[in-house]
Amino acid sequence: MFFRGGLVAFSPCVRALRPGPVAAMNTGSFVVSQPLNYRGGARVEPVDASGTEKAFEPATGRVIATFACSGEKEVNLAVQDAKAAFKIWSQKSGMERCRVLLEAARIIRERRDEIATVETINNGKSIFEARWDVDTSWQCLEYYAGLAGSMAGNAMIFKPSPFTPVSVLLLAEIYTEAGVPPGLFNVVQGGAATGQFLCLHRDVAKVSFTGSVPTGSKIMEMAAKGIKPITLELGGKSPLIIFSDCDLENAVKGALMANFLTQGEVCCNGTRVFVQKEILEKFTKEVVKRTQGIKIGDPLLEGTRMGPLINRPHLERVLGFIKLAKEQGAKVLCGGDVFVPEDPKLKDGYYMRPCVLTDCRDDMTCVREEIFGPVMSILSFDTEAEVLERANNTTFGLAAGVFTRDIQRAHRVVAGLQAGMCFINNYNVSPVELPFGGYKKSGEEPESVDANPACRDTGCNSDRTDQVSEHSCLRITWESIQILVLPRPAAVISGNGNQASSYFPFLSPKALQKVLMCI
Numbered sequence: 001m002f003f004r005g006g007l008v009a010f011s012p013c014v015r016a017l018r019p020g021p022v023a024a025m026n027t028g029s030f031v032v033s034q035p036l037n038y039r040g041g042a043r044v045e046p047v048d049a050s051g052t053e054k055a056f057e058p059a060t061g062r063v064i065a066t067f068a069c070s071g072e073k074e075v076n077l078a079v080q081d082a083k084a085a086f087k088i089w090s091q092k093s094g095m096e097r098c099r100v101l102l103e104a105a106r107i108i109r110e111r112r113d114e115i116a117t118v119e120t121i122n123n124g125k126s127i128f129e130a131r132w133d134v135d136t137s138w139q140c141l142e143y144y145a146g147l148a149g150s151m152a153g154n155a156m157i158f159k160p161s162p163f164t165p166v167s168v169l170l171l172a173e174i175y176t177e178a179g180v181p182p183g184l185f186n187v188v189q190g191g192a193a194t195g196q197f198l199c200l201h202r203d204v205a206k207v208s209f210t211g212s213v214p215t216g217s218k219i220m221e222m223a224a225k226g227i228k229p230i231t232l233e234l235g236g237k238s239p240l241i242i243f244s245d246c247d248l249e250n251a252v253k254g255a256l257m258a259n260f261l262t263q264g265e266v267c268c269n270g271t272r273v274f275v276q277k278e279i280l281e282k283f284t285k286e287v288v289k290r291t292q293g294i295k296i297g298d299p300l301l302e303g304t305r306m307g308p309l310i311n312r313p314h315l316e317r318v319l320g321f322i323k324l325a326k327e328q329g330a331k332v333l334c335g336g337d338v339f340v341p342e343d344p345k346l347k348d349g350y351y352m353r354p355c356v357l358t359d360c361r362d363d364m365t366c367v368r369e370e371i372f373g374p375v376m377s378i379l380s381f382d383t384e385a386e387v388l389e390r391a392n393n394t395t396f397g398l399a400a401g402v403f404t405r406d407i408q409r410a411h412r413v414v415a416g417l418q419a420g421m422c423f424i425n426n427y428n429v430s431p432v433e434l435p436f437g438g439y440k441k442s443g444e445e446p447e448s449v450d451a452n453p454a455c456r457d458t459g460c461n462s463d464r465t466d467q468v469s470e471h472s473c474l475r476i477t478w479e480s481i482q483i484l485v486l487p488r489p490a491a492v493i494s495g496n497g498n499q500a501s502s503y504f505p506f507l508s509p510k511a512l513q514k515v516l517m518c519i
């Protein structure tokens with residue numbers, strides 16, 4: 001059987017896989033009964049396991065899946081399958097691989113709403129944002145389809161976060177349907193132990209990791225034992241600098257974009273908001289007003305702009321940061337407490353009101369550490385030189401933002417920022433064509449911080465959250481896209497549900513860049 005392009009073979013087992021795991025696609029009724037591992041082109045139960053995990057629906061607190069954590073034998077089988085698939089895949093021409101990618105992109109577009117719904121149910125981000133992520137993912141596939149002719153590619157074993165095991169199965173099935181050889185893209189579920197089997201496996205040639213700094217450090221150690229290259233996408237505490245000559249309305253929107261997307265569970269969020277003294281009061285008042293207007297609730301409802309956090313322990317952790325901030329002298333201007341929606345089915349969900357903190361100092365825990373929740377810390381500054389020094393005074397270096405009408409100043413400041421991605425008069429807008437990555441403990445060190453920056457206007461995406469700015473410019477100082485050309489499988493281990501699965505295990509540009517490593 002042939003697709004429109006004429007060349008892609010259709011595996012006979014594919015039809016049996018549809019329609020996927022979805023019993024009911026509403027908040028409060030979704031359950032997954034099918035296996036969540038994917039090997040040899042099909043869902044399978046692991047042959048051995050080290051315990052089980054439960055996956056929750058953050059909106060309701062219900063269990064939506066119970067799954068076995070893959071043991072060493074299962075990981076071995078996944079690696080074997082990947083090796084076998086690589087032999088077939090590597091014989092294909094660039095044009096053939098390109099067609100498979102384009103077909104996968106087409107299927108994702110066709111199933112946009114279904115995929116976004118599963119993603120929302122599994123990680124809690126609003127359906128509005130999830131649809132945007134789906135769009136980014138097919139765009140990314142199309143972009144790399146154009147490059148497939150000039151690279152060999154490899155097979156991949158993907159371990160999602162145990163908090164968000166579900167949506168990546170849709171991607172695995174879509175790849176199979178699009179014509180990827182069975183075994184080229186495998187999924188093993190589990191926690192740290194499963195991840196360790198992958199990192200230490202002698203036939204895994206490369207590890208790509210998205211997650212926290214402490215785990216990243218362990219991954220690096222394990223990879224070092226096997227002399228394996230790694231990609232680390234770690235945490236952040238990014239600065240957002242608002243100069244007094246900015247377009248205030250735009251800067252307020254940008255600050256909301258930089259702090260409250262996906263309930264604040266975004267690695268590159270600009271959570272240290274430095275505001276020049278002259279406009280501090282006005283800016284703060286407007287930010288608080290807009291933050292209080294964010295609609296929290298059932299993430300599958302069209303009007304919702306903030307859903308629940310990924311799980312209860314994480315909600316408590318975020319609330320703990322706010323308590324500590326108060327003890328250290330910060331003032332809560334709004335939010336920072338648990339939110340219980342009126343709908344009774346949502347009463348056990350993990351909701352909180354987005355929080356704005358003021359009277360912050362650089363030495364406070366809320367300013368130094370990644371909270372990974374909807375908490376904005378406002379700091380004031382006087383001069384450009386002062387704010388640049390303070391912005392760089394962090395162990396992280398993932399992203400940064402600058403709001404000013406003075407474009408020369410914007411570029412001067414950006415040139416001095418130690419951050420992998422810098423936004424001017426916008427935030428968190430990352431088109432697929434541009435690389436994504438950080439400095440310092442946010443990930444790998446760039447070879448040269450000032451190497452040949454590429455700038456482009458990313459345009460305005462005013463549909464996204466009503467919080468987007470008018471103009472934007474991204475400066476990327478290094479190339480973070482990893483294209484693997486390896487004769488052996490690579491492992492991809494991904495982090496926290498709301499973040500990582502929403503963005504990474506499945507749908508983010510970066511995830512797909514990684515996924516594309518197998519192409």
Ligand SMILES: NC(=O)c1ccc[n+]([C@@H]2O[C@H](COP(=O)([O-])OP(=O)(O)OC[C@H]3O[C@@H](n4cnc5c(N)ncnc54)[C@H](O)[C@@H]3O)[C@@H](O)[C@H]2O)c1
Nearest residue numbers: 160161191192195196211212215233234235267494495496
């Ligand atoms: N820079 C980026 O691109 C980016 C993107 C998304 C998330 N993040 C970061 O991820 C973090 C949130 O994710 P998280 O809390 O799930 O991270 P985490 O470090 O707790 O877990 C990440 C993954 O590592 C696995 N793991 C844990 N211990 C392991 C071990 N010893 N060996 C192998 N695997 C192990 C987990 O099961 C999970 O799949 C935040 O710090 C966030 O900033 C960074």
